[in-house]
Amino acid sequence: MSHETVWDDVIDEGTQDVLDPGVPASLDRAPDVLVIGGGVIGLSIAASCRQLGIERVTVLEGSVLGAGPSRRAGGILAPEVHAMLHPGPFVDLARAGLQRHREWSAAWDGATGLRDRDYLLVSDSEVPEALRRLAGAQALAPADARRREPELGPWPHVLLLQHQASVHPLRLILALARRAGSIATGVTVSAFDTSGNRVVRVRTSAGRVTPGAVVVATGEAPRWLLPLAQVQVKGHIVATTPASFRLRGIVASTIAALQLDDGRLVCGGTFDAGDRQPLVRDAAVARIRAEMTRLLPASAELEIDRAWCCFRPCTEDELPVIDRLPGLSNAWLSVAHFRTGLLLAPAAGHAVASWIRSGVRPAELAGLGLDRLAPARLAD
């Protein structure tokens, strides 16, 4: 079994150069905006800054673009699932994220691999009607559910969430990288030099950078910057050999399954609490296999030939932190995107870019600031 992701199949010489340009001689070391971190969040902020007319943007990535979960994630964009999990302003941002994904896909000739997909959420117990209403979910009788998705197993409770979507994580990274400005990889940022309430210099493994503004999008907040309490929640995903059947949408229970255009199933998104090792575990793959067979009995015939894992950075309330850094007028952070970084990226990127440009905190970031975390949570 290979531990490469299915998304990595798009890597060739040309895309490898985009993902790992090294330190180009032309690197802009005095940009208007410096973004630290070349995951989906950092690249979305950079591309959004440029869309809003901020020309000089530099991204510094310590490894290669998308080195973290950004290119290993499932690629599911389902804001209505989160309407049931985290009702509130966060869901509006998630819905705006999906809307902007659609705009990017239309503007960039489908380069991100976006697919509109209905989502069948199955469970052993009934989801309360009040929650269903928040998500605009329709309860289906089991027979109706199987008419809609003939491969679905015999689940007693099925909810239909229409017009959700999926994206190809690595195609998204590549599309963003081509629009993100000046990029260097293999460059780690280690400290800020400040004067008054401004960051005036950023120290990196490739020398100093003097930006007008800086955004930290490093997955989790770096310890040298902010002692924010965070955990990393591991997850596994598998892919099968191509199926002869065709799924009509995404099906999900505690894990989710979607089908690629070539027939392979991508299935997973486990929450492996307490497992801190970046290793694929046979036991986790077996658990996915068992649940996948409950979801889609015909999948039992398919071979699992890929399995990979990655980590979700997470705060106590499982919501991201998108804020200006305390005491600094020209530094922001967008971290701890847990399980929805791909979904949120375009809306979060646009919000941060417009905050930098206007100086005014966008209303859509309500509830995502550092101030919601009790002081005890800020101290490690």
Ligand SMILES: Cc1cc2nc3c(=O)[nH]c(=O)nc-3n(C[C@H](O)[C@H](O)[C@H](O)COP(=O)(O)OP(=O)(O)OC[C@H]3O[C@@H](n4cnc5c(N)ncnc54)[C@H](O)[C@@H]3O)c2cc1C
């Ligand atoms: C199993 C699994 C499935 C998932 N499925 C989905 C899904 O279906 N849909 C969805 O929306 N989300 C999903 N997610 C969540 C999503 O992957 C993350 O929320 C998202 O990738 C976070 O992006 P990021 O850019 O914040 O972080 P990262 O991808 O971690 O990027 C941060 C980058 O910063 C770099 N960096 C760190 N420190 C420094 C430094 N000091 N200097 C320079 N560079 C630095 C890192 O190398 C890294 O490349 C999933 C996550 C997991 C684990």
